[in-house]
Amino acid sequence: MAAVTTLLPVFFMIVLGMICRGTGWITPEQKAGANAVVFGILFPILIFNLLCTAAFDVSDLTVIAYLFLFYLAILLVVGPLTARFTGRRFEHISKYLLVSHEGGNVALPLYLSIVGTSSLTVIFDMAGLSIAFVVAPIVVAREAASGESDAKAILKNIFTNSFVIAVILGLVFNLTGLYQWIVASPFGPAWTGTLNQATAPIVGMILFILGFDLTIDRETLSPILKLLAVRVGLSALIVVGFFLLFPDRMADSLFLIAVLIYFSAPTGFGMAPVIEPLYKDERDASFVSAFLSLYMIVSLIVYTLVVVFLA
16 A cells, blocks of 8 residues: 555656646647746756755765766666667667666655655665766766867856756755755745745656656557666666675665665656757657656566565
């Protein structure tokens, strides 16, 4: 029942988006306007807030470094190498779907439904956030500007990217203590209230847009399933790495469950807006939406096995 409680709201918003597209209640033009607002303005505010409030624990740096390097190798080396297998049609975006895991909206709720109160998965999120909202936007901006030979133009494209700006400002506010000073000041409640108001509808709208874009045809299904198989294999290798590098921590059942649940989650939902500048047509958006939605099946299977055999 805990899985239903966690996943029903996710699937509800996805299905609602599908219904609105099928009935014509929302037109593609209206959805495009929502995209511009959510992904271009509100989502970077969410990233800024996440990085402002992130807690960097020195004792967890080895775990974060391991995951960061693994993700980086997937994005820059493994992803491009597997493009021939997963399909050339979507090779410009498929590698991005192999990195990061959706912790906040999938892994964390499922994990907490088993163990109660814990923040273990937060350390995994730090590596995923670094890749998704620092490295990936820079790589995307560079690839989007690949037709421009002027290095100055490419750098301008990177550092005018709203995600990159949000990441830089978030880290500055966090590491300088400016964010903590603002929160502790008399202006603090107004500051946090404003950010909460701006970020509250984002996740639901992202799921709605994923559902609106979701279409699966015979030509798309094959590369989706191949990419899904590659991602499952890579996530399994990450788990094996935890057993080899951190055996003492994996001996803790709570940490073991956290690893298994977290790395069964789909690609972070925030990756979709990051790679949107690379979309060639509407089929790219449909491919991403279908992949994220179908991967939820993997999360449910792993969650069920953990509950039956480990919880």
